[in-house]
Amino acid sequence: MKQLEPGIEEITERQIQEMRRQGPPADLVESFALPIPSLVICDLLGVPHADREGFQQDTKVLFTLDAPAHDITNAATSIAGYMRELVQQKRFKPGSDLLSDLIAGGELNDEELTTIGMTLLVAGHETTANMLALGTFALLEHPDQLEELRENPALINGAVEELLRYLTIVHIGPTRAALEDLEVDGHHITKGEVVTISLPAANRDPSCFERPEDLDVTRSAAGHLAFSHGIHQCLGQQLSRIEMRIGFSALLRNFPGLRLAVPAREVPLREKALIYGVDRLPVAW
Incomplete structure (x- = not known):
């Protein structure tokens, strides 16, 4: 990930x-928040930039909760x-990208490589794009915090x-099914019952964060x-952090x-999307 920083x-500078x-006004989603992670993930996987649209x-359809089933399919x-x-193209003509490296390893078949590539392509730009746009919106709506960050650029890592x-x-799910009867914090869950884990609630737990x-x-x-926890932590979390640190600072x-x-x-607001954010963020300067 450190090697990707100059790129x-x-x-970011180009955008x-x-x-x-x-010139202003501009839609920050279209002109900044979406292109940066999209172009970065293209470079990482060896996807031509022209294909990103x-x-x-x-991806937008996949993450829309009320999209018709046939559109999602x-x-x-x-x-x-x-x-x-x-x-298949990379097998024939490898490049200096992650997919080519995975192919060169010789341990994965085309189906596995396709699934890995899809996961990285879809998750690798949608989440960070929404964080860049929604994060900017949040800072603009909290001018005291925006000013704090302007005056102390060294705070950027913690601010991210x-x-x-x-x-x-990630404001909806994930869901899990109980493999056996169990008790969680005084609540009885029966084997087979499905529970939804609320990450937003956990991140605003007053026992963990003061004034959450x-x-x-x-x-x-x-x-x-x-980014979840344990073995299920987001694979791309460090890339996302770097993109946000560079993006917000710029x-x-x-x-x-x-x-x-x-x-x-x-x-x-993207209230009907699996990944929360804004559809557009009109800004001026």
């Missing part, structure tokens, strides 16, 4: 310059077909962790569960007058 900084060139649209089939073809805790964009409902970029948010450094271009109530 991420370059991609900043493009925002400057086009297609998989971005398919078509989107999943489209991404799988694309990744399967890419794996606090935004992850405070926003917890407040956004505080100076606090230690160590122990938050935004925004604050280059646009000291960054502000919402519409009233906050008019920002469309």
